[in-house]
Amino acid sequence: MRALSAAGHRVLGFDADPETRATARSAAARVPAAQRWQITATIRDAAADAELVVLAVPLPALDDVLDALTACGYHGLITDVTSVKGPVREAVAARLRRAANPLAGFVGGHPMTGKSVSGFASGDPALFTGCAWVLCLDEATGLDDWLTVAGLITALGARVVPATSAEHDRAVAVISHVPHLLALALAATAASDPLALTLAAGSFRDGTRVAGSRPELVAAMCGGNAAAVLTALGDVQERLDEAAKALEGRDPLRAIRDWAKDGHAARQAWPPAPGRPEQVPVRVETLLRLGRAGGWITEVAADRRTVTAFLPVEGE
Amino acid sequence: MRALSAAGHRVLGFDADPETRATARSAAARVPAAQRWQITATIRDAAADAELVVLAVPLPALDDVLDALTACGYHGLITDVTSVKGPVREAVAARLRRAANPLAGFVGGHPMTGKSVSGFASGDPALFTGCAWVLCLDEATGLDDWLTVAGLITALGARVVPATSAEHDRAVAVISHVPHLLALALAATAASDPLALTLAAGSFRDGTRVAGSRPELVAAMCGGNAAAVLTALGDVQERLDEAAKALEGRDPLRAIRDWAKDGHAARQAWPPAPGRPEQVPVRVETLLRLGRAGGWITEVAADRRTVTAFLPVEGE
Numbered sequence: 001m002r003a004l005s006a007a008g009h010r011v012l013g014f015d016a017d018p019e020t021r022a023t024a025r026s027a028a029a030r031v032p033a034a035q036r037w038q039i040t041a042t043i044r045d046a047a048a049d050a051e052l053v054v055l056a057v058p059l060p061a062l063d064d065v066l067d068a069l070t071a072c073g074y075h076g077l078i079t080d081v082t083s084v085k086g087p088v089r090e091a092v093a094a095r096l097r098r099a100a101n102p103l104a105g106f107v108g109g110h111p112m113t114g115k116s117v118s119g120f121a122s123g124d125p126a127l128f129t130g131c132a133w134v135l136c137l138d139e140a141t142g143l144d145d146w147l148t149v150a151g152l153i154t155a156l157g158a159r160v161v162p163a164t165s166a167e168h169d170r171a172v173a174v175i176s177h178v179p180h181l182l183a184l185a186l187a188a189t190a191a192s193d194p195l196a197l198t199l200a201a202g203s204f205r206d207g208t209r210v211a212g213s214r215p216e217l218v219a220a221m222c223g224g225n226a227a228a229v230l231t232a233l234g235d236v237q238e239r240l241d242e243a244a245k246a247l248e249g250r251d252p253l254r255a256i257r258d259w260a261k262d263g264h265a266a267r268q269a270w271p272p273a274p275g276r277p278e279q280v281p282v283r284v285e286t287l288l289r290l291g292r293a294g295g296w297i298t299e300v301a302a303d304r305r306t307v308t309a310f311l312p313v314e315g316e
Numbered sequence: 317m318r319a320l321s322a323a324g325h326r327v328l329g330f331d332a333d334p335e336t337r338a339t340a341r342s343a344a345a346r347v348p349a350a351q352r353w354q355i356t357a358t359i360r361d362a363a364a365d366a367e368l369v370v371l372a373v374p375l376p377a378l379d380d381v382l383d384a385l386t387a388c389g390y391h392g393l394i395t396d397v398t399s400v401k402g403p404v405r406e407a408v409a410a411r412l413r414r415a416a417n418p419l420a421g422f423v424g425g426h427p428m429t430g431k432s433v434s435g436f437a438s439g440d441p442a443l444f445t446g447c448a449w450v451l452c453l454d455e456a457t458g459l460d461d462w463l464t465v466a467g468l469i470t471a472l473g474a475r476v477v478p479a480t481s482a483e484h485d486r487a488v489a490v491i492s493h494v495p496h497l498l499a500l501a502l503a504a505t506a507a508s509d510p511l512a513l514t515l516a517a518g519s520f521r522d523g524t525r526v527a528g529s530r531p532e533l534v535a536a537m538c539g540g541n542a543a544a545v546l547t548a549l550g551d552v553q554e555r556l557d558e559a560a561k562a563l564e565g566r567d568p569l570r571a572i573r574d575w576a577k578d579g580h581a582a583r584q585a586w587p588p589a590p591g592r593p594e595q596v597p598v599r600v601e602t603l604l605r606l607g608r609a610g611g612w613i614t615e616v617a618a619d620r621r622t623v624t625a626f627l628p629v630e631g632e
Contacts, residue, residue, distance in 0.1 A: 112515050112516075112517045113517065114517075114518075131517075132514055132515050132517075134515065161511070161514060161515065163511060167511060168515075170509070170512075171509055171511045171512040171515050172512075172515060174502075174505055174506045174509060174512045175506055175512045175513075175515055175516040175517070175519070175520040176516075176517075176519050176520065178502065178505075179502060179519040179520055179522075179523035180519060180576075181556060181559050182498045182502060182523060182552075182556070183519075183523060183579065183583070184555075184559075184575075184576050184578075184579030184580065184583075185552045185555035185556050185559065185579060186490075186494065186495060186498060186552055186579070187578075187579040187580070187582040187583040187586070188555055188578040188579035188582055189490055189494075189548065189551045189552050189555060190490045190491055190582060190586075191578060191579075191581070191582035193486070193487055193490060194588075194608065194609050194610030194628065195477070195479060195483060195487045195607055195608055195609075195610055196486075196487035196488075196490045196491045197491075197582075197586055197587070197588055197610055197628070198448055198477060198588060198610040198611070198612060198628060199428050199448050199450065199477065199484075199487050199488060199491055200428075200491040200492075200586065200587070201428045201429065201430075201447070201448075201491075201492075202430075202526075203491070203492050203495040203496060203499075203525075203526045204491040204492065204495055204586075206495075206522045206523070206525045206526065207495035207498060207499060207522070207523060207525075207526065208579075208582075208583050208586070209519075209522045209523075209583075210518075210519045210522065210523065211576075211579045211580055211582070211583035212580070212583050212584060213580075214580070215572075215573045215574075215576035215577050215580050216573055218572060218573070218576045218580075219568075219569045219570070219572040219573035219576065220569065222559075222563065222568070222572045223563070223568040223569030223570075223571075223572050223573075224569070226563045226564075226568045229563055230560060230563050230564065232505065233556060233559065233560055233563075234560070235505045236498075236501045236502055236505050236556075237553065237556055237557075237560075239500075239501035239504055239505060240497065240498070240501050240549060240552075240553055240556075241553075243497050243500075243501065243538075243549065244546060244549055244550070244553075247538065247539070247542045247545055247546050247549075248542075248546065252535075252538070252539040252542045253535045253536065253539030253540070254535070254539075255539075256531075256534060256535040256538045256539050257531045257532055257534070257535035257539075258531075259500075260496075260500050260527075260531035260534045260535065261531050262500075262503075262504040262507060263499070263500030263501060263502070263503040263504035263507075263524075263527045264500065264503070264527055264528070264529075264530070264531050264534075265507070266503040266504055266506060266507035266513075266524075266527070267499070267500075267503040267524050267525075267527035267528050268528060270503070270506075270513055270516065270520075270524070271513070271516070272510070272513055272514060291511055292510065292511055293510050293511075294510030294511055294513055294514040295514070296514060312510065312513070312514060
């Protein structure tokens with residue numbers, strides 16, 4: 001809401017919690033009048049004249065909110081910012097099949113940014129500047145709807161990454177969900193040794209930081225993406241098995257040094273730097289290939305026939 | 317050198333690299349005259365009148381330096397700051413048996429602090445303030461030698477943690493060596509998916525930070541501590557197997573939430589806060605019990621009969 005309002009859009013918002021609505025109303029009073037969002041008393045009031053509805057609710061609340069939207073006859077475009085995309089796509093598809101007034105269009109989204117603090121008061125209109133924002137291009141996604149949302153989001157300064165829901169869920173399993181499991185396993189292992197906890201410094205602090213996330217949140221992320229998390233966890237465990245073999249061998253120093261090279265090179269090359277901007281034709285396969293190669297788009301052309309795209313270049 | 321000089325000790329230093337010696341000499345010229353260290357041209361010159369020699373060399377260089385020290389007839393106390401203590405203890409013991417002039421005393425040490433940048437120019441006299449500094453109390457360690465080094469180091473503002481070499485090596489396997497292996501395995505797994513690398517944000521950044529350490533350093537740490545690292549890695553892998561089972565089960569959300577509780581609680585309670593200071597009698601078993609309970613000492617009494625000790629108290 002803060003980012004869209006600051007970008008000059010007319011924004012109406014609703015939250016199930018009256019206290020959050022009150023906080024959001026007072027916060028609006030503190031921004032320039034032209035950038036002020038409005039808080040409505042019902043979902044119906046918020047959606048009545050909307051061209052786009054952004055669902056910013058956790059996965060377990062999604063079904064109810066989609067039902068409320070169809071119940072009030074909303075026919076416009078919908079996007080969301082939930083961290084797992086397969087279950088969201090399925091929830092929307094189930095409603096499209098069932099609803100007397102099918103939703104006009106749905107584009108699943110996931111901005112790869114956030115803060116360690118929650119609540120409306122922690123919002124920041126600049127939160128999305130430069131962040132990667134996945135927009136799902138699934139078989140059921142209308143390319144025109146996708147371009148509409150992509151245009152809106154690139155205009156906020158985010159880098160839009162095209163991917164299927166399945167590709168997104170596999171990628172976040174590796175870079176977000178499994179890291180939580182590793183952090184929790186490490187913290188739990190250290191817990192049995194008070195001496196270790198007293199000696200722990202930087203590598204333990206960073207390696208376990210996300211173990212501070214609430215177990216409910218970790219469960220929602222990993223449990224909602226179980227198949228992809230299992231695959232990614234299996235890959236990591238395989239590499240750890242190789243490390244164990246290296247340590248058991250006759251020359252552990254040399255074996256661990258060789259084993260460490262891939263991971264070290266990957267980390268040194270991260271984050272990927274952008275190559276030169278390219279004008280890329282708007283075709284589903286071309287966009288998905290761009291996303292698979294680690295690319296992103298920063299602009300949708302006015303005629304919607306091309307997008308401005310970047311591919312990553314090798315780091316050092 | 318910087319910390320000991322700043323604390324008013326007379327410090328002489330030697331480094332095998334002439335460039336490092338030059339850097340250390342010019343750096344000395346920039347501190348107040350009373351706090352100036354001297355750089356010598358040989359190990360012999362540095363050790364000639366020393367009461368204590370601090371070995372700050374990597375494990376592979378240790379044998380040569382110990383040989384040079386015995387060759388020049390050094391009879392004083394020695395301590396070191398190497399990150400694995402078992403192999404250091406064995407190297408010293410081998411020389412004690414062999415040398416015509418046995419070393420008077422050895423106390424293995426490991427300050428749990430550091431910087432991501434190396435070299436004399438990166439030194440900081442305040443680096444040890446508040447850090448945990450393990451001093452090994454093995455069977456061969458003279459308690460009087462241990463108290464001498466402990467007194468020196470607590471006066472630098474560090475928290476001295478008594479532990480056997482084996483206890484130290486087991487603890488750092490969990491809190492330092494295994495975190496490096498987890499970070500490397502995670503980074504290597506993500507490397508095969510450019511989409512994942514583009515989406516990666518905070519949890520990947522922190523979870524893989526130490527994968528940026530040079531493979532040679534990781535190999536020296538893990539390879540020099542292979543048995544303890546294997547045990548700790550096995551414990552972490554067992555917990556990851558449990559997470560996999562939780563994900564495969566009928567209710568992955570509830571199972572992961574329950575699985576996550578131990579690690580979450582451990583991370584929330586870390587770092588441990590100090591309890592009230594206590595005067596503890598100087599006895600080997602008492603000191604080792606203190607270390608095993610996660611405690612540390614901040615002062616050695618002038619009569620050397622007690623130390624000021626702290627035990628950790630439960631976090632939130």
